[in-house]
Amino acid sequence: MSTIACDVLVIGAGAAGLMAALTAGQRGRQVQVIDHANKVGKKILMSGGGRCNFTNTGTTPANFLSANPHFCKSALARYTPADFLEMVERHRIAWHEKELGQLFCDVSSKLIVKMLMDECELAGVQTRTHCAVEDVERASAGFRVKTSQGMFHAQSLIVATGGLSIPSLGATGFGYELGRRFGHDVLPTRAGLVPLTLSGRPQERFADLAGVALPVTATSNGRSFSNFMLVTHRGISGPAILQISSYWQPGDDLALDLLPGQDARAWLHAMKRDRGAAELRTVLGDVLPKRLAQRLCEHWLPDKPVRQLDHRELEAVATLLSAFPLVASGTEGYRTAEVTLGGVDTNKVSSTTMESRLVPGLFFIGEVLDVTGWLGGYNFQWAWASGHAAGSVA
DSSP states (O other): OOOEEEEEEOOOSSHHHHHHHHHHHHHOEEEEEEOOEEEHHHHHHGGGGHHHHHHHHOOGGGEEEOTTTTTHHHHHSSSOHHHHHHHHTTTTOOOEEOSEEEEESOTHHHHHHHHHHHHHHTTTTTTSSSSOOOEEEEEETTEEEEEETEEEEEEEEEEEESSSSOGGTOOOHHHHHHHHHOOOOOOEEEEEEEEEEHOOOOOOHHHGTTTTTEEEEEEEETEEEHHHHHHHHEEEHHHHHHHHHTTOOSSSEEEEEESTOOOOOHHHHHOOOOOOOHHHHHHHHTTTTHHHHHHHHTTTTTBBBBOOOOHHHHHHHHHHHEEEOOOOOEEEOOOSSSSSEEOOGGGBBBBBTTBBSSSSTTTEEEEBSSEEEEETHHHHHHHHHHHHHTTTOO
C-alpha cells in the first residue's frame, strides 16, 4: 500500500477541520483532509434550517461551557466574527442578522460549504470523503495514519472529528478514543442544546398541547434564558429550552416564567380590579395561548372568577406563573442534540495553538474539545476560531 506524505493531515471535514485546512494551506503547507462521511460539511449543510447560522456578532467567552472557562479566550480573540464575515462578504454570500446577533445566509448553507471548499482549493488542500481511519500511530517526524484509502504520513495531525450529536450525520466518538490513546483525559459527554422530555403526569397533562408555543424565561442551576418554548408530543423544545438544556440534568429543578418581562403579581391585581367578573382562564387566555391557559386552570390554578381570588390565592397564582416548576425526565439525547457537552480535557491542550501538551504535532479543535457554545452561531465561531488557531501553526 502506497504512502501519501503531507505536512498536515486533518481528520474531519466539518467546519473546524476545513478552517484549519485552508489556514494551513494558505501558509504553504501541504494539507490533506479526510472524512469517513460521504460529503463534507454535513452539519453546516443542515444547520439553521438550511440557512446556516454561521456566527454570532456578540460572541464572548461567557457564551461557552467548559471545565476551564478561560481556555477559549485566546482563540476567540484572535479570530473574530468580523474575520469570518470578511470571508463571507469576499465570496459575495448574502446574509442577514436575525435576533441576538445571529448571522444567517440569505439563500443556503451550501454557499458556506462551497466558500470553504473554494478557499481550500485555492490553498492547494486535498479533500477525501469515504475515507475511514483504521489506525493512528506516532512515527518518526510525525504520524502514520492507516485508512480505507491508504496510508498517510503527516508531520502534524489535526483532530476535528466533532462530538456524538446527530449520529445520522456520521457522528462518532472516534476523536475521544484518539485523545485517550495519546494520554488525554476525556471529560464525561452528554447531549447539549437538546429538547427535554416529560414522563408520567407532566407528560399526560402536556401531550395534547403539542404545537403550542410561547415566550418564557427558563431557569435552572442559576442560569436563565428568555426565548420561545414549544410544547412537543414528547416534551418541550424551542430556543429557550435548548439553551437551558446545556445547564440542566435529570433531577435538577427547572422553572418557567410564563409571563417574562411582566410582574405577574401586579398584573393579577390589575385584572382583579378591572376585570373581576372574568374567569381566571379567560384573562390568562389574553396573555398566554388559550389552550395552555385552560390547562393551567384545570390542573394547577383556581378555576373561578378573578374577583373570587383571595390574597393567598393571588400570591400562589403569581408565584406559579412566574416560576412554573416543570419536572422534566430527560432529553431527546444525541439523536437530536445540536452539540455534545464535555470531550477532550483542555487541561493538556494549548489554548493558543490547540496543540497537545503531551504529543507535539497533535492538535484538537472544534467540538471534540470540552468547549461548547450556546445556541445561536457560537459553536460555529468556536469552530472557525479553533481551526484558525491550529491551522496557523500546524
